[in-house]
Amino acid sequence: DGGITQSPKYLFRKEGQNVTLSCEQNLNHDAMYWYRQDPGQGLRLIYYSQIVNDFQKGDIAEGYSVSREKKESFPLTVTSAQKNPTAFYLCASSIGAGGNTEAFFGQGTRLTVV
């Protein structure tokens, strides 16, 4: 089955820790995205990548970092510099860059600071 897999589904982070959220896709999509969703809110773009070894900041990149070493993988690291990391994180991919085709989403990772 083709799709996007995010792991873990739930993640707990202690204050001052970095954590990495995994996102893998087997759809052969060039573009991948990370969004953050807070309760009752829409999606805000953190980072996106249109091609391997290249990525751009979104609207709320501070405190986050990404890498795109392989086409299939786009991990997101939430660093200790992110002061309010508790949120629902969604990874997505699309066949082309930009918003001209539909995006496919993973099932999300819920991150909680303890």
Added chain:
Amino acid sequence: SQQGEEDPQALSIQEGENATMNCSYKTSINNLQWYRQNSGRGLVHLILIRSNEREKHSGRLRVTLDTSKKSSSLLITASRAADTASYFCATGRSGNTPLVFGKGTRLSVIA
């Protein structure tokens, strides 16, 4: 930045009724998309309408686009309890800029 604004924020209807959600946006677009999100899950693409289209249908879904008013509507006919979810509009612009999502409409369909 959030381009789309859905209206209403929340909508509660009886099973069998029609549900209409609206989306307004601010800048010119190439296309507008609607997505559905069940509680605690990822988003699922419903329909894409391009800027040169005025209306599109998919099953019980009907989407309209009025570029002169910078607005779109999503109509779900003969709603079912399983339609209970949040619905988001997302705008695609020229170039390689990613989709920009609104805050969503929370739809509750009561059996």
